[in-house]
Amino acid sequence: MTTVEGEVEATDPRDLEVVTNAIKQVGITAGATLVGVASADAFNEYVPVGHRPEDFLPGAQSVVVSASLGPTNAAWQSPNRRLMEITGYDFRENVASIVIAEHIERTHGYLAMHAPALPTSGQQPPLSMMLSAVLAGLGTRSIAANIILNPTYGIMFFAAAITTMRLTPDHQLEENVCPARSCVRMYEMEGKTPCMAVCPADEGGCIDATIEDGEITSSFFDRERCSTRAMNFGIRGHIKQVDILTGIDDADERRELIYSDDFRRNMSSIGRYKESVSQCFECMRVCPVGRYRRKLK
Amino acid sequence: MMDELDWVSIKSGILEMARKRGAEVARVGDPALLEDAEPGLRPSDLLTGVKSMIVLGGAAPRAAEWQSPRVEVMETVGTADRMVALGSSVARHIEDTYGYYALNVPTATDQDDKAFLDFKAAAIAAGAGSPSLAGPVLDPTYGFLYLTVILTTLPLPVDGPLQEAACPAPQCVEMWDEKGTTPCMAVCPIDDGGCLGGEIQEGLVIKRRYDEDRCRDRVYHYWTPGYQAALERALGEPDARKRKMILYGSFFTRTMWSITYSGVSQGQCFECIRACPVGTEQRVLI
Amino acid sequence: MYSCMPRGHGTAGAYMSSPIERGELNGFHVVDPDLYDRYRAEVLALTNSYQVDINEFLPNDGTRKRGLSDAEIADRLGLDIRDVTEIRVVAEHDEYPIEEYEASARFKDAAAASYLEGGVKNLYKGDPPPTKR
Numbered sequence: 279m280t281t282v283e284g285e286v287e288a289t290d291p292r293d294l295e296v297v298t299n300a301i302k303q304v305g306i307t308a309g310a311t312l313v314g315v316a317s318a319d320a321f322n323e324y325v326p327v328g329h330r331p332e333d334f335l336p337g338a339q340s341v342v343v344s345a346s347l348g349p350t351n352a353a354w355q356s357p358n359r360r361l362m363e364i365t366g367y368d369f370r371e372n373v374a375s376i377v378i379a380e381h382i383e384r385t386h387g388y389l390a391m392h393a394p395a396l397p398t399s400g401q402q403p404p405l406s407m408m409l410s411a412v413l414a415g416l417g418t419r420s421i422a423a424n425i426i427l428n429p430t431y432g433i434m435f436f437a438a439a440i441t442t443m444r445l446t447p448d449h450q451l452e453e454n455v456c457p458a459r460s461c462v463r464m465y466e467m468e469g470k471t472p473c474m475a476v477c478p479a480d481e482g483g484c485i486d487a488t489i490e491d492g493e494i495t496s497s498f499f500d501r502e503r504c505s506t507r508a509m510n511f512g513i514r515g516h517i518k519q520v521d522i523l524t525g526i527d528d529a530d531e532r533r534e535l536i537y538s539d540d541f542r543r544n545m546s547s548i549g550r551y552k553e554s555v556s557q558c559f560e561c562m563r564v565c566p567v568g569r570y571r572r573k574l575k
Numbered sequence: 576m577m578d579e580l581d582w583v584s585i586k587s588g589i590l591e592m593a594r595k596r597g598a599e600v601a602r603v604g605d606p607a608l609l610e611d612a613e614p615g616l617r618p619s620d621l622l623t624g625v626k627s628m629i630v631l632g633g634a635a636p637r638a639a640e641w642q643s644p645r646v647e648v649m650e651t652v653g654t655a656d657r658m659v660a661l662g663s664s665v666a667r668h669i670e671d672t673y674g675y676y677a678l679n680v681p682t683a684t685d686q687d688d689k690a691f692l693d694f695k696a697a698a699i700a701a702g703a704g705s706p707s708l709a710g711p712v713l714d715p716t717y718g719f720l721y722l723t724v725i726l727t728t729l730p731l732p733v734d735g736p737l738q739e740a741a742c743p744a745p746q747c748v749e750m751w752d753e754k755g756t757t758p759c760m761a762v763c764p765i766d767d768g769g770c771l772g773g774e775i776q777e778g779l780v781i782k783r784r785y786d787e788d789r790c791r792d793r794v795y796h797y798w799t800p801g802y803q804a805a806l807e808r809a810l811g812e813p814d815a816r817k818r819k820m821i822l823y824g825s826f827f828t829r830t831m832w833s834i835t836y837s838g839v840s841q842g843q844c845f846e847c848i849r850a851c852p853v854g855t856e857q858r859v860l861i
Numbered sequence: 862m863y864s865c866m867p868r869g870h871g872t873a874g875a876y877m878s879s880p881i882e883r884g885e886l887n888g889f890h891v892v893d894p895d896l897y898d899r900y901r902a903e904v905l906a907l908t909n910s911y912q913v914d915i916n917e918f919l920p921n922d923g924t925r926k927r928g929l930s931d932a933e934i935a936d937r938l939g940l941d942i943r944d945v946t947e948i949r950v951v952a953e954h955d956e957y958p959i960e961e962y963e964a965s966a967r968f969k970d971a972a973a974a975s976y977l978e979g980g981v982k983n984l985y986k987g988d989p990p991p992t993k994r
Contacts, residue, residue, distance in 0.1 A: 328930050335639050
């Protein structure tokens with residue numbers, strides 16, 4: 279890394295949008311499908327102290343959010359749902375985010391970091407990528423597991439770069455993407471939207487909500503049950519199996535567990551990190567937002 | 576025919592390619608300088624007929640990450656893996672372009688947790704940095720960098736070790752003269768629960784004390800050593816409820832996340848280098 | 862049952878929190894099992910485990926809610942912040958037994974098969990949802 283020589287001049291506001299767009303293009307070139315910008319202080323209304331951009335980078339001004347698509351359209355069509363679960367997430371948006379951070383530091387001389395999103399305390403990520411996406415205008419929160427839906431693409435995956443550079447922020451979308459019109463109709467007729475119908479919280483699932491006049495008036499999401507699905511094989515399953523193993527005295531019983539396919543699959547997910555998350559797409563499979571883009575030849 | 580090749584230009588081309596692809600430092604060292612290493616861990620044990628060691632340094636944390644008051648940042652956003660990709664790419668380029676053997680030395684450890692090759696010694700031999708009291712090799716301009724080493728039978732002209740060591744920095748000598756310590760020793764003193772100690776005389780480090788085991792438990796805080804320690808504690812706990820508190824608890828869970836996402840979790844303690852003045856000019860941004 | 866924090870609750874201003882204040886201190890700390898049993902449900906109800914009314918479009922008049930940080934929970938319940946973190950993390954794992962992982966795999970089989978067979982319409986035929994198949 280080289281320092282920027284001389285004084286870094288304050289950017290003319292008229293040029294700020296040009297500079298912001300150029301930074302977004304860096305992310306697109308690096309593999310992101312979309313890039314948006316949120317003001318760092320916009321987070322303060324929604325999250326407690328300790329989980330705000332300025333907690334990670336004092337003086338933070340902007341959060342540049344990169345979004346990428348998940349499984350390819352063919353994976354959605356596969357009769358083998360496990361295929362999509364293993365190949366669902368390629369982390370391109372993280373690459374874009376790192377490239378953006380380095381570009382800002384090298385070219386503009388402002389501090390910029392790839393925002394930490396890996397959970398460091400149980401299920402708690404340091405900074406919410408979902409909220410980052412909402413505040414950067416890349417989507418809105420849906421009934422389906424609170425997944426952020428982009429109006430064009432539907433489900434996307436997000437990463438962020440925090441910077442002390444003031445950029446032209448995008449704003450939250452003015453209209454909620456969810457519920458879609460077809461979902462409102464279904465709700466009026468059946469009392470459930472497709473995502474609620476496939477995974478109802480009151481029948482062993484994760485999702486519930488109420489809709490009035492086409493708007494979400496309440497929502498419920500059971501994250502812990504959802505994580506037994508989205509992280510069906512991996513860290514959590516392994517921890518449970520180790521706990522069980524420590525309590526088994528019978529060697530044959532221990533052996534049976536250690537050599538089970540479940541144990542092997544847990545280890546496989548741990549060994550290949552891309553397999554370890556995004557292992558359930560069932561609420562998204564039935565979601566109409568972005569679905570029509572998935573129909574190819 | 577081979578004697579007619581312009582080794583200087585070839586070397587220049589390879590190093591320039593590495594710099595364009597992200598290496599901040601690119602140097603060539605003489606592998607013979609490492610032949611007194613333990614058998615099995617010498618360049619010639621890895622590549623018969625080795626003539627050159629190409630040492631690349633780069634992928635340091637971003638300036639903003641050094642400034643962050645939250646240690647989770649540096650613990651989880653590492654990009655050290657880029658050097659592995661770069662090293663593989665350079666090795667492939669040498670073989671494809673010049674027809675000489677080249678291999679990227681693995682950064683993971685071999686049996687008994689020993690490195691395949693002493694990367695620090697390779698970097699020092701090539702002048703890709705100099706030793707430091709804190710431990711990592713430091714480049715005078717960039718300070719701490721992640722390293723990768725390519726061994727090759729290509730006979731490149733070697734750069735030598737640096738003439739002047741980056742450590743101790745003038746500021747550290749001044750601090751030693753005034754207070755009997757340096758920034759790295761002050762932040763992690765071996766006689767007070769830390770890993771580092773030493774002495775400076777006439778501007779040179781004449782003695783170094785280093786608690787390798789404690790340092791490893793910090794650098795790999797939530798990785799295999801942490802997993803092993805928590806598992807050992809759980810297995811030794813006769814109370815099933817307490818075992819659950821250990822295994823379901825935040826520490827064991829965190830080791831699992833770090834192991835799974837090991838590419839970004841390679842270094843989990845940077846405090847001695849955070850305090851180090853070498854290379855800090857690179858981190859002075861707005 | 863699921864009492865997340867209502868909007869408008871006084872939160873700290875935008876100051877630089879210290880490691881002690883922000884909670885979620887890392888390191889090795891084992892919570893007492895009795896303390897865990899006593900506070901498990903209460904702590905989990907205050908976190909992001911059960912997310913109630915967090916949509917950003919909900920009005921900011923107490924309707925929109927959010928989960929509390931470990932520091933906030935510790936303050937509210939009068940507990941040590943390290944214990945809150947451990948209670949939360951253990952409870953996250955503990956909320957569903959390993960049998961739920963099996964049930965989740967079967968749910969996904971049923972849901973994917975249902976969609977492949979008849980699309981979204983299959984969900985409204987009156988059959989049990991995929992969660993119950």
